[in-house]
Amino acid sequence: MSEKALHYLKEHRDSHLESLKAFLSIPSISSDSAYKDQVHEAAEWTARALEEAGIEHVQVMKTKNHPVVYGDWLHAENAPTLLIYGHYDVQPVDPIELWETPPFEPTIRDNKVYARGASDDKGQVFMQIKVIEAIMKTEKQLPVNVKFIYEGEEEIGSPSLDPFVEAHKELLKADILLVSDTTMIEEGQPSICHGLRGLTGLQIDLKGPKSDLHSGLYGGAVQNPLHALSDLLASMHDKDGHITIEGFYDKVQALTDEEIETYEKLSNDAELKRYLGVEQLFGEAGFSSKAQLWGRPTLEVNGLWGGYQGEGVKTVIPSEAHAKITCRLVPAQDPKEIAELVQKHVEKHLLPGVTAEITLFDQAKPFVTPYDHPAIQAAGASLEKVYGKKTIYTRMGGSVPVVETFNTLLGLPAVLMGFGLETENFHAPNEHFHLENFDKGLQTLVDYFFRITEALK
Incomplete structure (x- = not known):
């Protein structure tokens, strides 16, 4: 020195x-x-x-x-x-x-x-x-x-x-x-x-009727894109935090016993909850918080929008609904393959009455x-x-x-x-x-x- x-x-x-x-x-x-x-x-x-x-x-x-x-x-x-x-x-x-x-x-x-x-x-x-x-x-x-x-x-x-x-x-x-x-x-x-961790990002755009509709005149007979999007996003996880997209975990390299033990020792859930201002943590069941953060893949909704956003109420069925998603990836997941799996999931689980368009964004291995x-x-x-x-x-x-x-x-x-x-x-x-x-x-x-x-x- x-x-x-x-x-x-x-x-x-x-x-x-x-x-x-x-x-x-x-x-x-x-x-x-x-x-x-x-x-x-x-x-x-x-x-x-x-x-x-x-x-x-x-x-x-x-x-x-x-x-x-x-x-x-x-x-x-x-x-x-x-x-x-x-x-x-x-x-x-x-x-x-x-x-x-x-x-x-x-x-x-x-x-x-x-x-x-x-x-x-x-x-x-x-x-x-x-x-x-x-x-x-x-x-x-x-x-x-x-x-x-x-x-x-x-x-x-x-x-x-x-x-x-x-x-x-x-x-x-x-x-x-x-x-x-x-x-x-x-x-x-x-x-x-x-x-x-690696990364793959995408945006889902759902399109329903040609324009916003009066919810009294048309509600009940037309698919609401926001409802369809909510259903679609909910289908991507189970109640234990596991990602339900078919094939998502197929190439994930398991953590070693040494890593699992080390991450368990380093996890301080009480301090993490205090810093984040939450009463309870939530993540993939079966893993410590550090293992979830460092060694396991995720799928997160980063943005969600559609319909009326202003003050008060506007009784419409929105024409469109949108979501931004990123997946954090671990060895040996491939960002392109994961993006394709998400796209297939969207096609398989899309409710009738709406169409979907997917735009790909950032990718990193x-x-x-x-x-x-x-x-x-x-x-x-x-x-x-x-x-x-x-x-x-x-x-x-x-x-x-x-x-x-x-x-x-x-x-x-x-x-x-x-x-x-x-x-x-x-x-x-x-x-x-x-x-x-x-x-x-x-x-x-x-x-x-x-x-x-x-x-x-």
């Missing part, structure tokens, strides 16, 4: 936080075309930050949608090359009225920075860059070779990144993938994520890597040194689609060393990032960059 780099980070903490605020103030919402210019602005900001840190060959590279930011520094002889990944795009901010402070006016309170993207993933991208800056400014060179790839489409499933990686295999060639876009298991407890890899164990050692506690190796319920892409196309083992917390409201109002993990995360990354070369010899 470089004491000079650590001193630099401590000395520049205030100015770094102001710089982070500037980054967080850019509304780089990738899912909304109205923010296309702001997404590009965030890419340019990221590129400038890399250049200021001493990274070479920095480019803002076009894709079919939002750009990829690339840069490298490749002068460390006989040292491994780390491909460092993150994303500068963010989620939408709705419902805006639930934010205590504006989502793109970063605010620090209670030793946390509040803003959209603070935890997911601008805050962690910023940390990666500033650690490189600290080492370069103080040591004048890096102990490892680094390549950076920061994208602007992670929050919409990274549709442009697979073809980008395919077209730039030589440019992105490396030994290890380092990602800081995951969470620690709890505050003060260092953890390394070695598995991510699940990913699990052995956590005994030397690069992952080195990350665990760096975390233990800074946090003073033994590192726990876990899976995570979310998805980072590009991790599987880099593993498949480039053969890279992935070190998923994130510093966020599951309680930091990413994808929700009042997203925030604990500055304790900001500070300790910087120290951990400094240690890791100096430790990794020895670990891979």
